[in-house]
Amino acid sequence: MPVDKTLRMLQQVVRTPSEPDPHGRRIRVPADLAQEEGQGLGLNRAEEALLEQAIDEVGRDLRFEHLKDVKKVLYRFAAEAWVDRKADHVPAFVREHAREIESADCVLTLLHLEVPERLEVAGTVLLPLGDELVPAVPELTTEPDCMGYISVPCRGTNYRNMAERARTQAKHALALLRAGLEQQNMYHPRQLRFRLGERYAFSDRLTGWVGQPDSAYSTPIDGQIVERLAVLRFMQLPAMPANDPERRALLAVAWIDRSLVVPDRLVAMLFQFFALEAILGDKAEGLKSLGLAFRRTMLGHLVSGGWPAPENIYYQYEKVRSAAVHGGEPPEVTDKQAERFGHDVNRALNEFLTFAETHGFTKRAQVLRALASHEDVPRVLEHLRARDATWDDFEPRAG
Structure with a gap:
């Protein structure tokens, strides 16, 4: 309207x-x-x-x-x-x-893509180094690995917002270009890792910088931090697992590690779900989200004495994980959502190993059966049903 x-x-x-x-x-x-x-x-x-x-x-x-x-x-x-x-x-x-809408071309740096001449790609124009359409500002010429530029036509009244839309359009064009080049069977996969740089400019006076999502910051660490880490059960995992729970935990660690270095928050949350399913997943279940959330809640209750919020799992399982995996359109995942979910998965990993070790379990199936048949199941179900009617008909699978 x-x-x-x-x-x-x-x-x-x-x-x-x-x-x-x-x-x-x-x-x-x-x-x-x-x-x-x-x-x-x-x-x-x-x-x-x-x-x-x-x-x-x-x-x-x-x-x-x-x-x-x-x-x-x-x-x-x-x-x-x-x-x-x-x-x-x-x-x-x-x-x-209201302000009059302006039109301008946003020129962004391209890394690892050698552009020999002006090339039109998906509504954008790839520009070679030194092209006269590239604003004459040092910010565009000093970025390491810059081998060309991409120019995107923009409209708006806020140059920062216009630059964000330009980046979205540029990423779209590069994604199509990357997929097209892969079909040519003449490029090594590593040659398809070109991407946008951090700098952009609308003119010689209007320039800007956007940090890359995969940029890394220096990490301080000292003896006190290492001592605090030593009490975490998963920090004692060997490189070669001694039993099934340890093997599952190492799989979870590998997925968690990937989630911490991938720049895309959606992909990070998917990796976190894979980690959680490695320790608490049950392939035989029909509706997996509630079972996964139930076991996570039981584990937190029995090991740490808390009540992990199950909504973090079953809502995001359906809206994020299932949509992404089964060809739907998942919603945007915020930094806060991904961070909160990641913290909970890490705690679940620690509690899983602690629970298995405390009870002498050597199989993940033993852990899942123990969670589903524990005497506190009625209390936990009462807690869950008081929070949300979604749980009214749920009964844990004893395996």
Whole structure:
């Protein structure tokens, strides 16, 4: 829906009397608009949904992408429309905040791709070193392994956002190029590892830098840290496993290690799931997500005395892992999600080894049976069912 139309609907809605909603949102009227101290505008859930829609649409409209705080601007608009109910505030909003959309070419550095001449690829243009279309700035010429550039046409009112969109388009073009070159059967796989660099420029004056997701930082370590690590059970794993739990744990360590060095957060979470399934997975289960989450909760409860949040597993198993593995479109994985899930998988690994060692188990199947038949199963199921109705019909598989 056009932004102007959504704003006009929002203006009308906040002016229409409605029943108070205890579950709605209250917007504080800015002091320069308030008719009394602490004045606020109460929104019911439908009005709140329309406000969120307006925030989303304004944020995606290129005329307004320069705004630093879209939510704050829309809150003020809603308050203005509510306080002054006679005026049409939409034209004033557009005049004040909309900017004319600019067009510009963003030139980004290319690493390990030798570009001999201008080449058009998937809506972008590959440029050789020294091409006249490359802005004359040292930032574009001093990056190691830069062998060419990629130019992407952009539109917008915020150059940082435009650069981000340019990177997305450039990555898309390089992915298609990489897949196409692989089909030629004339390139070594290592020759297909070319990628974007960190530098970009729109002109001789508009330059920027974006850190690569696979960039590494220096890591300080000392004796105290090593002493703290020594108490972790998995730090005692031998290179050659002595039994099945150790073998499973080493598989998990290998997946965890990959998750910590891969730059893509989605791939990192998939590797973390593979690690968790290496120690707690059951191939014979039908609905694997709940079984995996149950065993993780049991393990944390029995070994550490805590209650790991099962939602971390079964929701993300369905939305992230299953979607990615079975050809769906998984949602974006945030740094916080990947980090929190990774911490929990590491704890599960430590608890798995501790539980197996404490009970003298030499097979993973013994661990899974013990978790499914423990006397605390009813208590754990009661805890899970109190959190979420998803667990109402779940019963652990004793194997």
